[in-house]
Amino acid sequence: MIEAQGLTKRYGAKTAVDGITFSVKPGMVTGFLGPNGAGKSTTMRMIVGLDRPTAGSVTVNGKPYAEHRSPLREVGVLLDAKAVHTGRSALGHLLAIGATHNIKRSRVDEVIALTGLDSVARKRVGGFSLGMGQRLGIATALLGDPATLILDEPVNGLDPEGVIWVRQLARHLASEGRTVFLSSHLMSEMAQTADHIIVLGKGKVIADSPVADIIALATGTSVRVRTPDASRLTELMRTDAVTVTSAEPSLLEVNGLTAPQIGELAARSGIVLHELTPAVGSLEDAYLSLTQDVVEYHAGGTPAGASASPTPSTPTEDVR
């Protein structure tokens, strides 16, 4: 369980994280999405006390991270694969980190086997591929068998097999009742892994909902129509509730009418349709529309406090 209250981080004049409030619950995978520079990594660093919040607080399993008697058993964290001395072997690294918590050698061997590092465990980390480094980072996170896992971009640099492995691992850990909080820029990955998603944009929470709700945001909003008689069809569809945009002469993007309605309308008027496709919402579309909104908003120079983000059912959304 991770709970953030008005968590804020400023670097000089720049606000990286702007008073965010959220909670990450046990027993499910919570995704943390946002464009580069949205403040995801800063937030994760604040959770484990590497960065000190400018304001606000964050607790893990009820206490600030540093106040736990055995922090590695509470939280396992992969911040980036490069948090390892390049001159040391993977085994040496895990033994050294494990030693702080008196973690047994058998557990170190266990996480090495679990992450598929057996063959390279005695090699120096400097020669590791990005994927191997990532596996070592995950092995380090799992070392204390923690109740909460925080993984920043865990699939970065992994091959397809590794991506599937991380996905299964995250789901498995959540099924054991653990709290799993992972960030990714791969929306499709999130759709398959996460149960709940928190979207961060410009340091603010812009959505905090179950995956299904986020996808629903982008579903069924537009229909693509291809017809040689585009101008006549546009005339027929024109009402206050309908907007039609056209990227090329014979292609229309229709909002406000369903595909059957458009088809029937065309049939009554004898208009030939070459294509009639309802846009299938994806997490990616939803994510882009959410974050685009934030970006445009700021680009427009409107005061940030007046933001009305398209967030459905967000009880913990930032309301400042």
Add this chain to the structure above:
Amino acid sequence: MTTVTARDSATLSTLTFGGVLRSEWIKLRTLRSTVWCFQILAFLTLAVGVLVALNTGEEGAPQAVQQNIVLQASTAAISFSQLVACVLGVLVISGEYGTGMIRSTLTAVPRRLPALYAKVIVFGVVTFVVAAVSILVTSLLAAALLAPSGVYPDLGDGDYWLALVGGATYLALLGVMALAIGAIIRNSAGGIAAALGLVLVLPGVIQLIGVLIDAKWLQNVAFFLPDQAGRKMFSYGAPNSVTDGIVSLGNWQGGLVLVGWVVVLLVLASVLLKRRDV
């Protein structure tokens, strides 16, 4: 690949300072560079000591001079090995900042200061032991090599042993001071430059200016710098005196001044480590 994790194998483990000490010991011995540096330190002490012993010797010298000859051979390498201790001291911590390892370290020890102090203790003790063993072995070799030229150290002389152990303590303290500098600067190149600047360059510069402008106080300041003060720890029977307005620190006083440097820099490093983001 499997996704099985075992909850029970880790359940008895908990964070302890002993564990942090062991972690730092594992870190120190699992890096090739540290192992090399300690080997170089030991080799330098022996090699330089033997060379000096082979080229000195004085028939019929007073006992105090004989003691001093063996001591100088045993500690002659410190002028070089202090550089190794400084570089290694800085690297022990700056290497973690350079590679990002520090984030793993401070995630495991989120209160931070125990990690720094464990580093100080482990690195200080290991440096002391390596230096002490090398210096003692060198003193035995030197004594053997000097015997033909009529130099026989009196092994019942407390000042003699104090100076030998003082040499090792000097290297350990200087290394720890460099570690504190590394923790403050958090960058290998900058940390090494600062540590060597303080130990090698600053004393000469201050002394030179002091002589040029004929300011005794400035020359005295130089004697309170880490290496000038610390070197008294392995000077044979150095007394504490003021002659002609120039201060000369004794063995213990010199050592305490160096300890002062270490403490001040460690306090600064602690405050910064606690306060700064990683």
